[in-house]
Amino acid sequence: xxxxxxxxxxxxxxxxxxxxxxxxxxxxxxxxxxxxxxxxxxxxxxxxxxxxxxxxxxxxxxxxxxxxxxxxxxxxxxxxxxxxxxxxxxxxxxxxxxxxxxxxxxxxxxxxxxxxxxxxxxxxxxxxxxxxxxxxxxxxxxxxxxxxxxxxxxxxxxxxxxxxxxxxxxxxxxxxxxxxxxxxxxxxxxx
Amino acid sequence: xxxxxxxxxxxxxxxxxxxxxxxxxxxxxxxxxxxxxxxxxxxxxxxxxxxxxxxxxxxxxxxxxxxxxxxxxxxxxxxxxxxxxxxxxxxxxxxxxxxxxxxxxxxxxxxxxxxxxxxxxxxxxxxxxxxxxxxxxxxxxxxxxxxxxxxxxxxxxxxxxxxxxxxxxxxxxxxxxxxxxxxxxxxxxxxxxxxxxxxxxxxxxxxxxxxxxxxxxxx
Numbered sequence: 001x002x003x004x005x006x007x008x009x010x011x012x013x014x015x016x017x018x019x020x021x022x023x024x025x026x027x028x029x030x031x032x033x034x035x036x037x038x039x040x041x042x043x044x045x046x047x048x049x050x051x052x053x054x055x056x057x058x059x060x061x062x063x064x065x066x067x068x069x070x071x072x073x074x075x076x077x078x079x080x081x082x083x084x085x086x087x088x089x090x091x092x093x094x095x096x097x098x099x100x101x102x103x104x105x106x107x108x109x110x111x112x113x114x115x116x117x118x119x120x121x122x123x124x125x126x127x128x129x130x131x132x133x134x135x136x137x138x139x140x141x142x143x144x145x146x147x148x149x150x151x152x153x154x155x156x157x158x159x160x161x162x163x164x165x166x167x168x169x170x171x172x173x174x175x176x177x178x179x180x181x182x183x184x185x186x187x188x189x190x191x
Numbered sequence: 192x193x194x195x196x197x198x199x200x201x202x203x204x205x206x207x208x209x210x211x212x213x214x215x216x217x218x219x220x221x222x223x224x225x226x227x228x229x230x231x232x233x234x235x236x237x238x239x240x241x242x243x244x245x246x247x248x249x250x251x252x253x254x255x256x257x258x259x260x261x262x263x264x265x266x267x268x269x270x271x272x273x274x275x276x277x278x279x280x281x282x283x284x285x286x287x288x289x290x291x292x293x294x295x296x297x298x299x300x301x302x303x304x305x306x307x308x309x310x311x312x313x314x315x316x317x318x319x320x321x322x323x324x325x326x327x328x329x330x331x332x333x334x335x336x337x338x339x340x341x342x343x344x345x346x347x348x349x350x351x352x353x354x355x356x357x358x359x360x361x362x363x364x365x366x367x368x369x370x371x372x373x374x375x376x377x378x379x380x381x382x383x384x385x386x387x388x389x390x391x392x393x394x395x396x397x398x399x400x401x402x403x404x405x406x407x408x409x410x
Contacts, residue, residue, distance in 0.1 A: 018205065019207065019208050019209075019210055020207050021205060021206055021207035023202050023203075023205055026201075026202050026205045027198065027199075027202045030198045030201060030202065031198060034194060034198065054194055055406065057194055058192070058194055058197050058406050059403070059406050061194070061197060061198065061201065062197070062201075062403075062404045062405075062406055063343070063403050063404065065201045065204070065205075065404075066403070066404045067275070067342065067343040068208055069208040069209065069210055069211050069341065070210075070211050070273065070274050070275060070341075070342055070343050071210060071275075072210055072211075072213065072274075073210060075276060076276070079275075079276035080275045080276035081275070082276075083275035083276045083277075083343075083345065084275045084343065084345075087275075087343075087345040087346075088403065091403065
């Protein structure tokens with residue numbers, strides 16, 4: 001039977017069996033109501049994001065579990081469940097409002113330093129094509145060191161394992177490559 | 192924690208539970224306890240003072256009956272407030288008997304002014320009643336609070352108020368039965384103010400006493 005075909009009577013019977021300690025009935029009930037609760041929470045609080053929606057669904061499930069004795073099998077199941085969902089969502093909204101009231105929102109400030117030359121806010125991005133060209137012009141060993149350590153962001157240990165070179169050799173190659181690149185790009189910039 | 196894992200944990204944790212009796216049954220059960228408390232307090236008052244402050248005045252009798260009905264209705268409403276799915280209209284149950292009580296007191300005040308020429312507010316303080324109402328109200332509310340822990344804390348403030356009305360109504364009767372009041376305004380002001388302050392306090396306490404379970408794994 002598909003979920004949409006389940007009637008309140010099915011839920012009522014499952015809950016009654018769950019109250020009697022039937023774990024299979026309880027698992028079936030929780031699984032089915034989880035889908036329904038998730039849909040309701042998404043519709044009302046979907047703007048919070050998937051993780052927050054799932055937290056709310058779990059809050060509802062915990063609440064259902066803790067107050068399952070309040071369900072009277074002679075009464076319909078849906079109003080009982082919906083009342084719990086409604087109150088848990090209202091609680092969450094109040095909690096969020098309280099949290100937001102205590103938060104101080106401020107714009108992200110640009111990083112500034114006392115030394116004006118250290119401020120990078122207005123620094124141009126640079127000529128990416130010139131840099132790529134300069135890297136291609138490096139000797140093979142230096143180029144490999146730059147590609148692994150700076151472009152692929154490998155650690156020295158990883159680069160050493162990948163190339164078979166020692167860590168010291170990689171450090172020297174990187175240092176020399178940086179010096180060469182600096183020289184090449186400075187000359188190009190001055191031209 | 193994933194929701195599927197939570198379900199697995201909840202299912203593993205499940206044990207047979209006895210469905211709670213309906214709010215009417217629980218309300219009547221608590222009311223019986225309240226009447227027993229009242230009977231005990233009256234017996235204590237009788238043994239100490241030798242007589243009660245009761246009168247055969249029909250207005251007085253109707254006031255006490257209205258308070259009894261208010262206590263019963265408020266108790267039922269309080270127990271209904273912790274059952275998901277009940278209509279909110281049930282919370283209005285104590286309004287009619289409470290209004291009857293207040294109207295009778297207001298009428299009594301007018302009668303005092305007409306027959307005695309004064310409200311008599313400055314003639315008597317009523318601290319013993321304030322004390323006995325506070326003690327009695329807290330005892331009666333405490334038992335109800337314990338009973339209400341088996342329920343869903345959907346509206347803890349409202350539940351606290353309704354429980355407070357029920358408890359203070361019984362405590363009010365006890366104060367009226369054991370101590371004579373020369374003027375109706377004394378009852379209206381002293382008992383009314385004591386009840387109002389305590390009910391507001393109990394509403395705040397209710398928020399702390401009845402809480403939903405928290406999800407320890409929530410982000």
